[in-house]
Every structure is written in structure tokens, then in C-alpha cells.
Amino acid sequence: MTDLFEHSRIIWRPTQPQFTPVESFRRIINHKRGLQLKDFHDLHRYSVEDYGFWEDLWDYCGVVYSVPHEKVITEGRFKEIPTWFPGARLNYAENILRHDGDAIAVTAARESGEVSDYSYRQLRHMVRDMAAAMRANGLQVGDRVAAVVTNHISALTIALATASVGASFSSTAPDMGTQGILDRYTQIKPKLFFAETEVFYAGKTTNLVGRVSEVTQKLCRMGMERAILLPSSKTGKDLAIPKDVKIPNGMTLSAFLATGDGRPLTFEQLPFSHPFYILFSSGTTGPPKCIIHSAGGVLLQGMKDSLLTYQHDRNDTHFQYTTTGWMMWNAMIVNLSSACRIICYDGSPFHPDLRTFLRFISDQRVTYFGTSPRWMAELRGQGIKPLEVASFDSLKNMFITGAVLTPPMFEWTQQAFGPDVHLISGSGGTDICAGFVSGAPSLPVHAGELQAKSLGMKVQVFDYEGNNIEDSGQPGELVCVRPHPSLPLGFWGDDSGEKLRAAYFEMFPGVWRQGDFVAKNPKTQGFIFLGRSDGVLNPSGVRMGSAEIYSVLEAFSTELEDSLCVGQRRPEDKDERVILFLKMRSGHKFTDELVEHIRKAIREARSPRHVPAFIFPVEDIPYTVNGKKIEIAVKQIVSGSTLKPSGTVANPESLKLYYKFRHLEDLDLVDGRGKLKEKAKL
């Protein structure tokens, strides 16, 4: 049997763990509560046994409020989702904008090289003007504001102004197609709609006026009162709208701002569980889940990470590479509450090239850089050595999320950016707009492992009968057995909670099932992520995660650009078989020899039962717009389903490449008895 933790080697340790904020937080709790919590693990235990922990966190983070809470938790609208801090009155934007003055709050940068800084005072003024215009246009508590925007200063200003008024906010990136935008925003029926008109991404200029026209016509019929058109993100100028293009209730951003009456910035005082962010899950088929998050929940979880996990203060620069359509954007904003500077980046991290992007990180003296395993893999694949490109002496931590960071990539990343960088791999998601498992600055990092359960998150590993098997080291379902403040308030329009229950609480009644296939290392308490549980590979009853295969393939990064591993089980099949798809790097050929090497490597590193039944070359691998590899849709396709990709698939054409693999027999590779033909043995 394969040892899931064979790579578990310490690659980083804190030099002075006693001086980390999380340790001082532990001491504060000991003092306040008369406890004797000795280390992070004790602190975690307390955090999931006593709801008072969230009150301790509230105090430690200095949440700004006008009315105190009556208690920490009480029954909510649904049995599974309690109400937090009943009685409290506060405002999300007031907490985010609690710092003022001339220190730089935001650096807004574009792929074109344009960089602008905004102080805390300037940001506040921009939010004030935006909020004044929103109020002048009738926006009220409970209304919705939707935006199709790049990650730039306007998006941030719109979100914070919306929060100050007490409306709800939802954003998507401009690469979302018309249908994807409509799938989202026709559900929430926004009163105000903000849209980019022209964007510059990956070296290409895209005019979005046609898309905006189609979307606004539909939204207008559903009650949208204003469509606010942002100037071109390339030229900064308003785009001339052709006479025959209809944008009902449309006006430019400057015209909209001019409707404001100069009133001062005020913050509506609202309950902790007031709905603020509306996020959409990246379903690759069917309409996306429309998840409502509370202002207070996202705020408190975000403050926890900013102060205790990333250890931010006013000297830090937080650069999370993200679009506005990923929860990491929402999670980025809260870091302003720690007085640090955030970088909003509009553009592709691959353009004009990776070295330019690396130099940008270095020149900006970034202390926290957040990215995805895919970006890292590209650096490695291109043979780039970051420390030869620039100095990263200011970098304190890197946050990698969105997909599994395999053990070899942990090792590579640590080496590539230097031994002092705290490498954090975190996992949570849109569903909770926070992390379940993440970094712990007072503990060492082991290659391949997410360091620890996040504070306050009672995570366990369940087998299929609902037994907690976390201490066995066996893989199973990641579950959370106790409520936390950023549980969604519900899905939009799902008044009975039925859809919410079906999405998270069905497999284990009353217990949140995240849909990740994981294992906890009993020795280190760290977690390895093996893939999405719907995508678990299950040939002849051996359950394994695709990450077990991907990590072996890291050794082939010279030849392979990418790979995708899925199970195939068509209605006529008795058993599941594993298919591995390989996307070759240009200049490299898919050969029998390579396939043999790969098979051997998997057999030796894992077990003979892990070796895929088939290995095929493929021209493209499907990804979501948030950079997640799409395994489940491919699994369904090769197993016989026909899918209509949603607007969440970044390269929907790629899915078509997989239909032919549902009929392997027709490919002249398999004989009548389902055996591989001799000549086709790969």
C-alpha cells in the first residue's frame, strides 16, 4: 500500500515561534480565561470546543461596532446554520476602512505596466463619492449591486461603497461570457450594475460593449435601474457607444459619480449576519450555486487569517493574484483592516512573461504573495529560477491555493523562493469564503502538507459510514462538524434551505461535507489533499486521489505541460478504469517510451494498482476561469454523459476533445473483449 505521507519532510520552520501573533493570542486567551493552552494544537482544541473563542477573536481583532452582541451564537433560520453575535450592530466597510491617513492602502497595477498608489485617505474619499452616488440613485439596505470588473481600484471602491450602504455585492471577472453573467445576475436582480467596457488581458484588447448591451437589456427587464459603464481599462477613457447599441439606463462612471450630492461617508449599522457578498460556485455545468455570505462572517474569518496566519501589520504588502470572480478577491480586501497595503492586479500573470511578473513582485517589496499551483508549475516547467530573476528578500509568506500543491512542488517552491519564506497552502473555498485547513506560523511546514486545521474550524476526516478516521491516516471526506461564522446564510431563492442542505449536509446529516478527499498525517497533524471527492479514482475498489498521480508526473515536467487523470465508468462497464491524459510541451512528442517511463514511475512511487489503464495525449486540459482543473466534467464525459459547459469553463472547446474517449473501442485501441490491442499497448 502506498504511503501517503512518504514526502513528509520539514522544509521550513519558524525561527522564533514564541513571537508569532498566534502565540501571543494564545497567551492572551490563557490570561483572560484562566486556561493553560500550551501550543497551537491546544489553542485549536479550545477554538473548536468553546464558542467563546470567536469572542476572543473579535476582541483581538478589534472589530469596530456600535452595539455589542448579546451572545455569541443562537439558533438561525436553518437548523444547520446558526446566527452569530445576535444583537451586534456593525458595518463591514467601516471595519475595512478603519485606518486613515497618507500611508498607501492600495497599489493598483495593470499588465500594461501602469501602477497607481492610493492612500487610505484617498480610498476613503473614493468610497465616500461612490456611496454618495449610490445613495442618490436610490440604493438602500438589502438591494443588490452587481459588477463585471477587473481587479482594479474601481472594483474595490464599488464593493466598499456598497457595504457602507448596506446593500449586497457580487462580482465576476470580464472573461465571463454573456450567458455566465446572466446565469448569475438574473438570479439576484441587481439595482445597480457596473461593467467594464474594454479590457486589456494577456496582451489582447477586448471590447465588451456588445456583451454589456445584451446583459443590461435583460437585467433592465428585471428591475436594474442603472448600468454604470467603466472607462476603458486600457486607455482610461470612456468608450464611445455606437448609436445602434442599446444600453438601457446606461451612464458613464463619471456621470454616475456626478449624481452624488457630496454627503459624508456614513456606515449603516447592521447585524453581524447581514448578507453582503454573493458568490457563485464554479459549477462546470448547470446554473451556478448562488451563495450568500454574511458581512460579519467574512470579516471575522478574514481578520483571523490576516493577523494570525499571514501576520500582517502596517509594514506589509499583500499581493494576492486573483480576478474579481474568485473568493480570494473577497478575502484579499479584508487585509486592509490590518493597515497593510494591498495590490490589485489587472492582467495575466503570464504576460508579457513570467520574469516580468516576478520582477514586479520583487520591485513592489511584496511580503505576502498568493497564487495557484498552476502558476508555480509554469515557472518550474519553463526552467525559471526566481532568485536568479530578482531578489525576494521582503517576501515573508506565500499562499498557494485553488488546487493541490503536490509534495515535489512544495519542495520546488520552497527552494525557488528561499528558505525563509513561510509556504502556506490553504483550502476552503467559495462555499465558506474562508479556509478549513491552512498555515500555522508557529509550526513547521512539511512538504505536501497543509499545516493545520484553521482556528475555530472543527474539521475531521470521515469514511463513508460517517466515522471519524482522521487519526488513522486513511483518506476520506473532509467534513466540518461544528458551525463557524462564515457558513453561508443560504442560497439565493432557496427559502426552505433544501438546496443548501442537499449541497453540503446530505451525505452526513447535520455535518458539512466539503467535497474534498483528504488524509491527516497523525504524526504532524498536517493534511494532504488528494483531489475532489467526486473525482476520486476507484479502480477495482482502490480509492485514490488524482493528486497521487499528478505528484509522480512532476518528474516529467520537461516533457509534460499538463495532465488530467479521471476515472471512466460507462453504464456498460463493471468496474472503473483510470485514464490519464497528457498535454505535451511544444517540441516534445508523446512516445511509447515516455508512456512506459510514466507507468513505471507510478508503479514504483505508488503501486501497480495506481497505474492508469490508458494514457492518451490530448491537446488541451479544461480549466475553470478561476484556474481549477476540471476533472469531474471530463469524468462524466468519458463515462457517457453529454454536457453543456457553463460560463465557468475558461476553455469550453477543450471539453469536446474528450468525447471520443468514451468509445475507446472505436479508437481502434481496444479489442472486442475490452482488452488493449497489442499494437495499442501504451
Ligand SMILES: CC(=O)CC(=O)O
Ligand atoms: C482558499 C481556497 O480554498 C480557495 C479555492 O480553492 O477556491
